[in-house]
Amino acid sequence: MTDIVDASVSAGTEGKLIRALDWKGAFWVAAGVPPLVLFSIGGIAGTTGKLAFAVWIISMIMGFLQSFTYAEIAGMFANKSGGASVYGATAWLRYSKFIAPLSVWCNWFAWSPVLSLGCAIAAGYILNAFFPIPAADSQAVITWISAHATSIAADSPRVAEYIVAHAGTSPQDAQSALLSADGVAALTPAIRNWSLVSFNIPFLATANINATFFIGGILMLIIFAIQHRGISETASVQKWLAIIVLVPLLIIGVYPIVSGQIVASNVTGLVPPTAAYAGTDGTWSNGGWTLFLGGLYIAAWSTYGFETAVCYTRELKNPKTDAFKAIFYSGLACCLFFFLVPFAFQGVLGHAGMLAPGIVDGTGVGEALGGLIGAGRVVTQMLVILMVLALFLAIMTAMAGSSRTLYQGSKDGWLPKYLDHVNENGAPTRAMWTDFAFNLALLAIASDASGYFFVLAVSNVGYIIFNFLNLNSGWIHRIDSGHIERPWKAPAWLIGLNTVLAFVNALFLGAGAKVWGYANALWIGFAFAALILPVFAYRHYVRDGGKFPAGAMEDLGLVGLDLGVKKAGILPYLALAGGLAIVLIANWIFQLPG
Numbered sequence: 001m002t003d004i005v006d007a008s009v010s011a012g013t014e015g016k017l018i019r020a021l022d023w024k025g026a027f028w029v030a031a032g033v034p035p036l037v038l039f040s041i042g043g044i045a046g047t048t049g050k051l052a053f054a055v056w057i058i059s060m061i062m063g064f065l066q067s068f069t070y071a072e073i074a075g076m077f078a079n080k081s082g083g084a085s086v087y088g089a090t091a092w093l094r095y096s097k098f099i100a101p102l103s104v105w106c107n108w109f110a111w112s113p114v115l116s117l118g119c120a121i122a123a124g125y126i127l128n129a130f131f132p133i134p135a136a137d138s139q140a141v142i143t144w145i146s147a148h149a150t151s152i153a154a155d156s157p158r159v160a161e162y163i164v165a166h167a168g169t170s171p172q173d174a175q176s177a178l179l180s181a182d183g184v185a186a187l188t189p190a191i192r193n194w195s196l197v198s199f200n201i202p203f204l205a206t207a208n209i210n211a212t213f214f215i216g217g218i219l220m221l222i223i224f225a226i227q228h229r230g231i232s233e234t235a236s237v238q239k240w241l242a243i244i245v246l247v248p249l250l251i252i253g254v255y256p257i258v259s260g261q262i263v264a265s266n267v268t269g270l271v272p273p274t275a276a277y278a279g280t281d282g283t284w285s286n287g288g289w290t291l292f293l294g295g296l297y298i299a300a301w302s303t304y305g306f307e308t309a310v311c312y313t314r315e316l317k318n319p320k321t322d323a324f325k326a327i328f329y330s331g332l333a334c335c336l337f338f339f340l341v342p343f344a345f346q347g348v349l350g351h352a353g354m355l356a357p358g359i360v361d362g363t364g365v366g367e368a369l370g371g372l373i374g375a376g377r378v379v380t381q382m383l384v385i386l387m388v389l390a391l392f393l394a395i396m397t398a399m400a401g402s403s404r405t406l407y408q409g410s411k412d413g414w415l416p417k418y419l420d421h422v423n424e425n426g427a428p429t430r431a432m433w434t435d436f437a438f439n440l441a442l443l444a445i446a447s448d449a450s451g452y453f454f455v456l457a458v459s460n461v462g463y464i465i466f467n468f469l470n471l472n473s474g475w476i477h478r479i480d481s482g483h484i485e486r487p488w489k490a491p492a493w494l495i496g497l498n499t500v501l502a503f504v505n506a507l508f509l510g511a512g513a514k515v516w517g518y519a520n521a522l523w524i525g526f527a528f529a530a531l532i533l534p535v536f537a538y539r540h541y542v543r544d545g546g547k548f549p550a551g552a553m554e555d556l557g558l559v560g561l562d563l564g565v566k567k568a569g570i571l572p573y574l575a576l577a578g579g580l581a582i583v584l585i586a587n588w589i590f591q592l593p594g
């Protein structure tokens with residue numbers, strides 16, 4: 001009780017986070033989740049075709065249902081921050097000390113890349129605004145073509161090569177296409193192609209230290225500076241950013257529907273495409289189901305994300321009531337946006353329109369938003385600025401949540417000791433610097449166009465692992481810690497349903513990780529998840545002598561080396577074995593088309 005009322009005590013003195021939020025503040029900090037729909041709206045459309053909007057709706061419904069398990073276990077831990085991964089991890093401690101840090105680590109490396117991915121897209125918007133690549137039909141390119149019309153002869157080797165690659169093309173058409181490409185290349189600002197260094201990372205991806213990398217790094221530093229001032233200042237900035245961003249985004253999602261712009265053929269005849277980014281309707285074959293499950297796999301990274309609303313339990317003034325309110329209302333807001341925005345996009349643009357390069361890589365979504373409401377150039381440019389602000393909103397949410405996961409993991413003895421530090425404003429600055437350094441490395445990969453979805457696909461392996469473990473922690477806590485007070489308790493049938501959804505998520509992981517252009521994404525994700533095991537072993541057995549820090553388990557009424565009785569018996573082990581079996585079998589059965 002002293003912790004709750006002593007909010008005025010300096011965090012720097014006490015080494016604790018400050019209780020400065022009500023549920024509305026936590027809601028605003030989590031308000032960066034709805035814009036996540038814009039990160040992968042094009043990728044999911046390319047992968048699942050006409051099914052895309054349905055994928056978003058199904059995934060959002062699953063995320064909303066699952067959040068009730070997280071809401072219950074969050075209420076059990078009024079003195080912890082870090083979110084559902086921390087609260088759920090404690091359920092596994094009795095059965096294996098190594099599962100708990102795995103849950104926390106997987107949640108962190110799933111959430112943290114929002115910083116690098118968001119900054120990469122935002123940097124793309126900034127480059128487009130100040131150093132645009134000219135369109136092939138722009139006057140500047142047309143003028144260049146006229147001035148260089150004789151630079152490519154009809155019998156040149158380039159024309160012959162183009163005709164071979166594009167069967168049926170006439171020499172004149174080949175000349176025109178090549179001149180157009182040359183004109184665009186000649187008039188493209190040098191900074192768009194500049195790179196300080198580019199190198200391959202074996203078995204992973206290509207890193208590129210280019211303009212996107214440097215601009216993205218500056219943006220991350222700006223966000224770090226805002227959050228350095230503490231959670232209350234972060235919530236205040238998030239509130240105004242959310243109002244500026246989400247209100248127009250909601251209007252854009254609703255307007256095409258009420259104005260009758262939705263084309264029925266764009267949202268009916270729901271079948272998967274013949275192949276990813278094929279643009280043609282396929283069938284419900286094994287390959288079609290694989291693409292569908294792959295869409296549900298990557299959508300989960302966005303739609304489940306509002307669980308971050310319970311990352312700030314230790315910073316809530318009244319955690320017993322505010323934790324549930326924060327995640328519940330955040331979930332309702334996400335339902336609104338994840339239902340409306342993908343439906344409006346697809347209903348107006350159609351499958352072909354959703355495959356435009358600017359939609360797929362995220363840098364053209366602002367212009368697409370303007371097209372949905374028939375906006376002129378000025379309003380469209382305002383929407384582009386709005387997109388940058390939306391990305392800031394999402395990035396700030398990610399840094400706030402992921403840094404607190406690192407902080408609490410350190411406090412509880414699962415992660416390195418140095419992360420257990422807050423500044424005078426109650427901000428976990430060492431965890432924030434760790435986030436920054438990690439994402440600076442990821443930004444080098446995400447700055448390369450092909451690396452964006454690699455980062456997303458691999459990080460989501462961790463997110464599905466976290467969700468599997470924590471949905472199962474709901475029933476484990478019920479069995480082992482049924483005596484612990486729960487300010488809000490989910491109906492038993494919902495805990496049971498969410499347990500089933502844990503295994504459905506395992507299916508998504510096994511079938512879907514391979515869909516995103518990287519056949520080894522699942523195995524790379526597993527390898528990255530396993531990195532925490534030696535880190536935890538050193539912290540726990542070498543640094544802490546096999547004991548957890550004082551207070552780590554006090555919410556469960558456990559002290560010292562006593563982790564309590566394993567009332568659930570072998571059931572948690574069976575759940576782990578069953579989940580792994582589903583992942584491996586699904587990975588073997590489901591194969592990409594063609």
